[in-house]
Amino acid sequence: MTDVGGSECELSILMPCLNEAETLATCIGKALQFLRAHAIAGEVLVADNGSTDGSDAIAVRQGARLVRVPARGYGAALIGGISAARGKYIIMGDADDSYDFTSLAPFLEKLREGYDLVMGNRFAGGIRPGAMPFLHRYLGNPILSATGRLFFRSPVGDFHCGLRGLRRDAILKLDLRTSGMEFASEMVVKAALYDLRVSEVPTVLYPDGRTRRPHLRTWSDGWRHLRFLLLYSPRWLFLYPGIALMLAGLLLSVWLLPGPRRVGTVELDVDTLLYAALAILIGFQSASFAIFTKVFGIASGLLPDDPRFRRSMRRVTLETGLIVGGALFLAGLFFSIYALGFWRAMSFGPLDPTRSLRIVIPGVVLAALGCQTVLSSFFLSILGLERR
8 A cells, every 4th residue: 555644545446356467567566656656645456356376466466455355256356346445536447457557647536526436438548459359349339338328328438448436435335236247337327327426538448468368258248238238227128118019019909900901912900910919918018017127126226216206106006006907807808798799699600700800809908908907016016015
């Protein structure tokens, strides 16, 4: 630890480490050089994640403070390091020499200005030749970052930059939980959800100094990031697709109920009407899942409290759901009785499906929606039970 004037530790420079013997000493040296050059009371902290190549001994020998994190994973190492850090501010960066630890001043300046999270942006700062694989640079990172901005209205342009600064107290309140590479997304997503002050600074990415393969796995880690973004956004995972399916199915059903329709040389009839009914049912279930997920996420602390959502849910009582569900089921029963009367008029003989299914399908859909509404109302009541 570099102590200046006996003051409290202001900055912890945190490096997650798993077998980084080739580059760790260089990174620690640059970090210590930064602290001395700017007269900062700080420490270099290495969160070792079970290295077997002597990285832990190198960290101690080079003057860093070593914290052993037995739980494996990039996120686990960083959570352990953030918890153990002594500084008011933390700047975290990979220990592979792909970032210049002597150029951290812009991060610290933003933190001192009051920002809670300061992200590096490699696309704004520059990516040196050979520093980022083609798929990561032109497909993975841009798509995942754009998805994160769309889902969570985050201002961050580079969701996965490994160099970032943070206020320790603010980040600890986010209760970060993911242990793998998706930790990078979780931090940015929760910072947006909890309305933390977020800023970006241009950051240069250099080719790393390792001869071994990186820990990152392009497709599996990319999917884990995308999966996390979807799971933390019930609106985009369930609600919007569900509403789109319901509207499409409803419009198509209304269009086809009077009789067959022609589109060019193609005739659409009850077969298409059946698929439209299926779209309504799947869409309703998907939209219900959005509400279930939101209620559970808030109750369990995975998602922040949403006063507007809570006010809306006060109107969605068990009794209301039972009334609406019962009414839908009775409407479906009415169609079913009407269909039975239609069959009776045919002396219970063979039916023309192009006519009978236009009565049966709406009845089945309404009855199914009624049952789903009743069951969903009971389930929401269970989720909403007061818990100690």
